[in-house]
Amino acid sequence: MTTAETGFFGRLSWDAFPIAGLIQTPNANEIVANSAAAVVLVGVVAVVGLLTWFRLWGPLWRDWLTSADHKKIGIMYIVFAIVMLARGVLEGVVMRAQQAAGPGDGFLEAEHFAELFSTHGTIMIFFVAVPFVFGLANFLIPLMIGARDVAFPVMNQISLGLTVSAGMMLMVSLVVGEFSTGGWTAYPPYTGAAFNPGVGPDYWIWAIVVSGIGTTLTGINFAVTIYKLRAPGMKFMRLPMYCWTIICSSILIVFAMPPLGVAALMLAADRYLDFHFFTNDLGGNMMNYANLFWLFGHPEVYLLVLPAYGIYSEVFSTFSAKRLYGYNSLVIATMSIAVLSFTVWLHHFFTMGQSALINAVFGIATMLIAIPTGVKVYDWMATLYRGRIRFSVPMLYGLAFLMLFVIGGLSGVILANPTVDYQVHNTLFLVAHFHNVLLPGVLFGLLAGYNYWFPKAFGFRLNEFWGRITVLLWTFGFMLTFLPLYFVGLMGMPRRSFSWENPDFHPYMIVAVLGALVILLALLSVIVQLWISIRDREKTRVPVGDPWDAHTLEWSIPAPPPPYNFAIIPQVTDRDDFAAAKERGAAYPTPDAYEDIAMPRNTGIGFLLCVLSGIWMFALVWWIWWLAALMTVLIILSFIAWTFQTDTEEVIPADEVRKQHQAWLDLVHNSTPVDRDYEAAPENRGLARPDLEAAT
Amino acid sequence: MDKRSEMHRRERRRYIVGYGGSLLLTLAVFTIAYKYGIQTKGVYLSIALLGLAQLIVQLVYFLHIDRRRSSREDLDLVLFSTLVLLIIILGTVWIMGNLAVRMHTYPM
Amino acid sequence: MKRAPTHSYPGLNLGRRHASADKASEVVTFGFWVFLMSDLVYFGLMFAIYITMIDAQAGGPGPHELYDLKSIFAQTLILLTSSLTVGLAMLALKYNLPRARIVLWFGVTLVLGLSFLVLEIRDFMAMADKGGIPQRSGFLSAFYGLVPLHGLHVATGCIWLIVLGIQLRLFGLTDRLMSRVVRLALFWHFLDLIWIGIITIVYFGGLSYG
Numbered sequence A: 001m002t003t004a005e006t007g008f009f010g011r012l013s014w015d016a017f018p019i020a021g022l023i024q025t026p027n028a029n030e031i032v033a034n035s036a037a038a039v040v041l042v043g044v045v046a047v048v049g050l051l052t053w054f055r056l057w058g059p060l061w062r063d064w065l066t067s068a069d070h071k072k073i074g075i076m077y078i079v080f081a082i083v084m085l086a087r088g089v090l091e092g093v094v095m096r097a098q099q100a101a102g103p104g105d106g107f108l109e110a111e112h113f114a115e116l117f118s119t120h121g122t123i124m125i126f127f128v129a130v131p132f133v134f135g136l137a138n139f140l141i142p143l144m145i146g147a148r149d150v151a152f153p154v155m156n157q158i159s160l161g162l163t164v165s166a167g168m169m170l171m172v173s174l175v176v177g178e179f180s181t182g183g184w185t186a187y188p189p190y191t192g193a194a195f196n197p198g199v200g201p202d203y204w205i206w207a208i209v210v211s212g213i214g215t216t217l218t219g220i221n222f223a224v225t226i227y228k229l230r231a232p233g234m235k236f237m238r239l240p241m242y243c244w245t246i247i248c249s250s251i252l253i254v255f256a257m258p259p260l261g262v263a264a265l266m267l268a269a270d271r272y273l274d275f276h277f278f279t280n281d282l283g284g285n286m287m288n289y290a291n292l293f294w295l296f297g298h299p300e301v302y303l304l305v306l307p308a309y310g311i312y313s314e315v316f317s318t319f320s321a322k323r324l325y326g327y328n329s330l331v332i333a334t335m336s337i338a339v340l341s342f343t344v345w346l347h348h349f350f351t352m353g354q355s356a357l358i359n360a361v362f363g364i365a366t367m368l369i370a371i372p373t374g375v376k377v378y379d380w381m382a383t384l385y386r387g388r389i390r391f392s393v394p395m396l397y398g399l400a401f402l403m404l405f406v407i408g409g410l411s412g413v414i415l416a417n418p419t420v421d422y423q424v425h426n427t428l429f430l431v432a433h434f435h436n437v438l439l440p441g442v443l444f445g446l447l448a449g450y451n452y453w454f455p456k457a458f459g460f461r462l463n464e465f466w467g468r469i470t471v472l473l474w475t476f477g478f479m480l481t482f483l484p485l486y487f488v489g490l491m492g493m494p495r496r497s498f499s500w501e502n503p504d505f506h507p508y509m510i511v512a513v514l515g516a517l518v519i520l521l522a523l524l525s526v527i528v529q530l531w532i533s534i535r536d537r538e539k540t541r542v543p544v545g546d547p548w549d550a551h552t553l554e555w556s557i558p559a560p561p562p563p564y565n566f567a568i569i570p571q572v573t574d575r576d577d578f579a580a581a582k583e584r585g586a587a588y589p590t591p592d593a594y595e596d597i598a599m600p601r602n603t604g605i606g607f608l609l610c611v612l613s614g615i616w617m618f619a620l621v622w623w624i625w626w627l628a629a630l631m632t633v634l635i636i637l638s639f640i641a642w643t644f645q646t647d648t649e650e651v652i653p654a655d656e657v658r659k660q661h662q663a664w665l666d667l668v669h670n671s672t673p674v675d676r677d678y679e680a681a682p683e684n685r686g687l688a689r690p691d692l693e694a695a696t
Numbered sequence B: 001m002d003k004r005s006e007m008h009r010r011e012r013r014r015y016i017v018g019y020g021g022s023l024l025l026t027l028a029v030f031t032i033a034y035k036y037g038i039q040t041k042g043v044y045l046s047i048a049l050l051g052l053a054q055l056i057v058q059l060v061y062f063l064h065i066d067r068r069r070s071s072r073e074d075l076d077l078v079l080f081s082t083l084v085l086l087i088i089i090l091g092t093v094w095i096m097g098n099l100a101v102r103m104h105t106y107p108m
Numbered sequence C: 001m002k003r004a005p006t007h008s009y010p011g012l013n014l015g016r017r018h019a020s021a022d023k024a025s026e027v028v029t030f031g032f033w034v035f036l037m038s039d040l041v042y043f044g045l046m047f048a049i050y051i052t053m054i055d056a057q058a059g060g061p062g063p064h065e066l067y068d069l070k071s072i073f074a075q076t077l078i079l080l081t082s083s084l085t086v087g088l089a090m091l092a093l094k095y096n097l098p099r100a101r102i103v104l105w106f107g108v109t110l111v112l113g114l115s116f117l118v119l120e121i122r123d124f125m126a127m128a129d130k131g132g133i134p135q136r137s138g139f140l141s142a143f144y145g146l147v148p149l150h151g152l153h154v155a156t157g158c159i160w161l162i163v164l165g166i167q168l169r170l171f172g173l174t175d176r177l178m179s180r181v182v183r184l185a186l187f188w189h190f191l192d193l194i195w196i197g198i199i200t201i202v203y204f205g206g207l208s209y210g
C-alpha cells in the first residue's frame, strides 16, 4: 500500500488492534501488550464513569478545562505528568524484568521491547519531565514575580491542550497500531519508510511535532512573562533563583525546540512525501538527523535540569533558614550553563566518524559545563552550612540530590572524553549516567517542588511521614536500579538489547530488577501520600499561606491564592522580599485602597485545539487524508474565529477584592505564629514566627 | 499638529531611505551576478557582503532596531539569536562537511 | 528635558497619540518578536541543511539547470516593495490618515504578496518540468524544504492581511487591532529578511557552488 492508494479509513484495519495478535498467537508477549491496552481502556472507562457518577462534568469544564488561570493550568500539567509518570515507570519495570529474565530472550519479543524503550524514553522526557517542569513554572512564576497571570493566558491554555493531545497519542498507540521502535531519538534509517513502513514512527513524529509547538509557545510565554510582567521594584537581580532558572530554560526552549521540529518534519517529509533528507539513496544523509536531533537534545536536558536547580535553591535556603548563598554566582552559573549548552551537542555522537579535532573541541566544551555546575553545588552546600536545617521532605530530596547528582555529573565528565566514550558508547553505562542525572536531578527536584508548594496550591500540607517513606524508596530504588548499570555497562552490555548471553551480567540484572520494584513501591507511595494527605486535610490546613517560613513573594498571599493572586500588586524592595518584610515586621500590610481587577475570561479554545489536533494526528498517522485536511481547515478556522472575540476579560470589582482580602487579613491577625519546631504539627496554620536569629 | 506632520514626514523618509538603500543593494547584487557570473569566490564574497549590508539596512530602517532606543532588549535578543544561529549553522556545516570529506560521500 | 521613551518594541511604534494601543502592544509585540527569533532558528537550520546538501544532487538537475535569476529578481523587487507598502500602511494608521489610505496600502501589500506567490509557484512548476522535484535528490529535498517554507509564511501573511481587513471593517481601529497591525508589519519585514538570506545562500550560493 502506498500513501496515495488508501480508502476511507486510510490504512486502519482490524489488525491494528492488539487483540488480533492475542487471538492469532497467544503468548506472554501478546498478554503484556493486551494488558497495556486494557489498562488504557479501563482507565478511560473508569474516569468517565467516576466523573458521571459524581456529576463532575460541569465543574470540570467550568473550573478547569476552560480556565485560563495559570494556577489551574499548572495543576493540570502536573496531573497529566504524574499519570504519564506512572506509565513510564511501569514500562521501566517491565524492561528491567525482561532483562532480568535472561540470559536468553526473556518473555518479550524484540519488537515489543523496542517499543517499550521508545515509549518510555519519549514519555519520560516529553510528557513527564517537560509538563511537570512547566506545570510548576505555570503555577509559580506569576506568584513569584508579583503578577496576576502570565503574559498570554489563553496561549498558555493552548500549550497545555497541545501537550496533552500529543501525550494522548502515545496512549492511543497502545490500543490502535503500535508505537515506534526507534528509541526516543528516532534515528533514521531505522525510522525511515524503507526500513519501517508501519505507523510507529508516525505516532512518534506527530506527537513530537505537536507537543513541540506547545512547548515552544510555553517558552515564549514564560520568557515574556518574566521579562515584562515583574512587579514594580522586582529588578532582575531581585528575582528568586527559581525565576532565573525558568527564564533560562524558556530561552533554551525558544532556541532549541526548532531543531527538533525541523528534524521530525524532515523525517515526516521522507516518510510521507518521499523526500530524501535522511534516506540511504539519492543523496539523503542520515547523519544530518543525528546532528539536528542533538542540537535540540542537549539543550533539552538543561532545560529540564535548570528548573530543578532552581527548586533546590529555594528549598535549601528555606529549610536552612538562611538566604541563598552566592546568589550572584548562581545567576551567572545558570546563564553560563544555558549558553554553553548550545555548544556541546556533538558529545552524543562522538563515534559518528568526524575528525579527532572536532571531537576534542566538543569534548572540552562539555567538560567546561562542569565548572558552573560545580559552582552551584558549592553554593548549595554553603547555603546549608551552619543553617538551622529542618529535615523536611523537600530537604531530604535535596540532600539525596546533592549526593547522587554529583555521581551522575562525574560520570558525565567521564563520558565527555571522546576516547572513553568510544568504549562505553551505547552501553548501559550511558543509561546509568543519564538516569543518574534525570532521577536525582530532575525527578527528585520536581517531587521536592511538589511537596514544597503543594500547601500553597491546595491549602493543606502533604503528609510528612509518607513523604519521608517516599523519599527513601525513590533514593534506594534509584541506587539499586541504576548504580549496577555502571558496572555492567563497563563490562560491555549494550543498551536497548532485549536479550543477552554473558552470564557475568546476571547478578547485576537481578539487583536492578529488585531496584525497579522498589521504585514501583516509591510510585505507589506517592499515591498513598496524596491519598492520606487528602484524607487528613483538616489537620494540615495552612490558610494563612506561609507554612515553611519561606522567603519569596508567593508565600505572602493566602493558600490557596485567590484567582487574581495579589489583591494589591506588591512593591518589591529587596531580594527575598517577603523574608525581609517579615524581619522588619512589615509583612501582611493593610492596603489603603483596592481597585477593580480585570482577569481573562474562560475560553474553550485550548480544549478545542486539543481535540482537533488529536484527531489531526490520528488521521495523519493512519493516512486518512480527508480527515487530516478537514482538521487542518478546522484548526485554522477556529484559531481565526478566536481572534474575532472581543469580550475576553471579566472584572472583579474592588469591593469583592476588599472583602476577600480583609477576611484573610483578619485570619492572619487572629492566628498564632508557630515556631519551626511545629512545622509539621496541626498548629501550623501557615503563619510563621520568623526565625530572626538564623536570618541575620 | 505641525510637530506631528513633521514626525510623520521623518518616519516616512526613514522607510523610503530604507527602501531606496535596499533597492540599490539588490540591483548591485544582480548586476554583479549578470556581469561576472558567480563562478569565483571573490564575486560570491562580494554578493554575500552586499546581502549582509541589506540585512542591516532593513533591520535599522524597517524594523527600527538600533542602539538609540530606551530599551535595548530587542537588540540584545537579536544579538543573542545571531550568536545561537552562528553556533548551530557553523557547527553543522563544520561537522557535516568534515564527515562528508572523511566518508568520501560526494565525488569531489 | 529628556523625552519620554517612545520606543518600546521592535518595528514602528504607535507612539503617544495611541498611548493605550501602544502600551497594549508592548508585551504582545515583544512576545511576537521572541516567536520570530524561534522561527529564525527554523530557517537558519534549513539554510544549514541546504548548505550541507548542496552536493547531494545524485545525478539529478542542479542549480544551474534549475534556477531562473530573472524570476528571482522580480520576486525580490516585489517583496521589497511590499515591505515598503506595509510600512506605509502602518504610518497611515499611526498618523490617523483617512481610512481609505490604510486600506489602499493594505490592498497593495496583499496584491504584491499574492503576485510573489504566483511567481514562486511558477518557478517551482518550471523546475518540476526539468525534473527538479523534491523526490529526485537530497539537494532538491533541501531546496523544497526551505524555499516553500518561506512561501508558506508569505501565504500566512496574506491570510492575516485579509482577516485584519475584515476585522478593521467590523470593529474599526481598536487598540487590539492596531497592535495586530504592528505585528503583521513586523512579520512582513521579517519575511523580507529571510528572503535576502534565500537569494544570497540558496540562489547565488547554489549557483556559485554547483
Ligand code: HEM
Pocket (backbone or CB within 6 Å): A089, A091, A092, A093, A095, A096, A117, A118, A120, A121, A122, A124, A125, A128, A129, A182, A183, A184, A185, A431, A435, A438, A439, A442, A443, A481, A494, A495, A496, A497, A516, A519
Ligand atoms: C523510574 C524508574 C525508571 C526505570 C526503572 C527506567 C528504566 C529504563 C530502562 C530499562 C531503559 C532502557 C535501557 C536500555 O536502553 O537498555 C530506560 C531508558 C530510558 N529512560 Fe528510563 N527508567 C526510569 C525513569 C526514567 C526517567 C525519570 C527518565 C527521564 C526523565 C527516563 C528516561 C529514559 C530515557 C530517555 C531512556 C532512553 C530511551 C531510549 O533508549 O531511546 N527514565 N529506562
Ligand SMILES: [Cu+2]
Pocket (backbone or CB within 6 Å): A297, A298, A301, A344, A345, A347, A348
Ligand atoms: Cu548532551
